[in-house]
Amino acid sequence: MESLHTLLDPRHPDVRIECSMARAEYALRAATMAQAEQLAAIHETLVEARAFPEIFVGPSAGSTQDAVAFAERAAVADLAVRLGLAEQTVRAQAEQARVLRLCAPRVWSAFRAGEVPAANARVVAELAATLPEAAWKPFEDAILEAAAVLATARFRARARSARERVQPQEAAALHRITAQERRVWVDHDIDGMSWLTAYLPSAVAQRATAHIDRSAASLLRAADETRTLAQLRADVAGDLLAGVLGSAAPHVGVSVGVLVPVLTLLGGDQPATLEGYGPIDAATAREMAGHAPSFFRILTDPISGTVLDVDRSTYRVPADLKRWLELRDQTCAFSGCGRRARDCDVDHTIDWAFGGTTSADNLAHLCRHHHRLKHHSRWTAEHGAGGMTWTSPTGAQARPDPPPPF
Ligand SMILES: [Zn+2]
Structure with missing residues (x-):
């Protein structure tokens, strides 16, 4: 019989293989537990921010509904900067922790113990969030065991059919609700190509989306229009592709x-x-x-950057400067925000009322969300040579994104 010494002898390849496999298993479990811990900590930070909004928006704002909402937004941006994550990801992770705790507490415990893979926990949260309260427990009963053992692709299929069994709503009603999420987006690829879920030269994709945007924006101005801009963009794109919109399409120039x-x-x-x-x-x-x-x-x-040096005595941003800023900024100037400049507001970094000028070095594109965050929370911004530096209410600093390549 082999001695214990021989069984553990690293000169044997089977011993080494057994060891490295055990290390991989251990690391996965630790990573899963750490992931759950991250979600829990993000969720708890936002609960605190809502309970104590003054930390993020200052004491004068009080505890009104607006103050609480802005405190939460400021905290999300703060976490995003500290963790190097998109704000959407921070929100999604907080929501995942909230939903799992509330709707599937046994899956949540198993996830925190490293027994349910992070990807499966995410599937549970996504599906549970769409269910009414009465269906939470039957759903969790149906998937609890599978969540710990099935690979994610198979688990997703299993969990979807479990959701359908416990879902009291009609399929048609569900479709109506989900259809409200319709939208159009572009993913940029390399070598001057983009996906508008057609693989196109980027110039074509940009012109197409600019056309969709203008048409949707002009429809939005109708007094009786109830659809959102995102829904209108999807409807315009669908109609154009289906040949429904031809000469009847709103004629709008795009550039x-x-x-x-x-x-x-x-x-x-x-x-x-x-x-x-x-x-x-x-x-x-x-x-x-x-x-x-x-x-x-x-x-x-x-x-010569002198094209920027326009009339500084006016508050209104001249059209040519605005157009140039769109090209300079490309996106919202908040660190990590990808909202396109043309969908953003042009903000005076130092307020016009406090002596800020209408010039390129005091103007930046901010999406509506970050624009409001700057004005309603204790986030502050400063123009520097390399771009904007942002400081969070709790003192975290977001370095400027590298400037666009020109
Ligand atoms: Zn933004």
């Missing part, structure tokens, strides 16, 4: 900005910048600058 270095236009190969996408190759840029009327082009001299 997409493209920033072309002068030397590129003369045959050089410095890349240009397509609004909402980033660098594109010189040949495509020359073609767009030469022939396509729907591209708004700005020729840049790399040295």
Whole structure:
């Protein structure tokens, strides 16, 4: 019989393999427990922020509903900066912890003990969140055992059918509710290509979405319109593709900005910048600058930024400066926010009323959410050479995102 010494001898490959497998198992369990701990801590931070809003919005704001909402937003942004996560991810993780605790407490405990994989816990939270209270326990009963043992793809299928069995609502009603989430989005790929769930040259995808945006925005202005902008964009895109919208479509001019270095236009190969996408190759840029009327082009001299130096005595941001800022910023100026500049407000970093000027170095695009956060919470922003530096109510600093490549 082999001695214990031989069984543990690392000179044997089977011993080494057994050890490394055990290490992997142990690490996975520790990572799962750590993931659950992160979710719990995020959730608890937001509960505290709602209970003590003054920490995030200052004592003068009181505990009104608005103060509580802004305190929560400020705390979400604070966590996002500290953890290097998107705000949406922070919110989603807090929500996941809240739902699991409330709707599937046994799955939550098993997840915290490292016994239910993080991906399966996420599936449980997503599905449980769509169920009414009466269905929570039957749903958890049906999936508890499978959550610990099935791989995520199989577990998802199992959990979906469990949800359908315990779901008291009609499929048609569910479709109506889910259809409210319809929307259009673009994912950018490499080499000047993008997905509008058609794989297209980015210039085409940007023009298409600009057209959809303008049409949706013009429909939104109708007095009796009840759909949201996101819903309208989805409806316009669907109608255009289905051929429903033809000549009846609202006729709107679209223009997409493209920033072309002068030397590129003369045959050089410095890349240009397509609004909402980033660098594109010189040949495509020359073609767009030469022939396509729907591209708004700005020729840049790399040295003279003087096009920015416009009338500083007015509060209103002149159209050409606004257009230039859209190209400069590309997105909301809050660290990590990806909202496109053209969907953002132009904010005076130092308030006009406090001596801030209407100039490029005091203006930045902020999405509605971050704009309001800046004005209604203790988040502060400062313009610097490399971009905006943000400081959270609890003192965390978000360094500026690197400037766009021009
Ligand atoms: Zn933003």
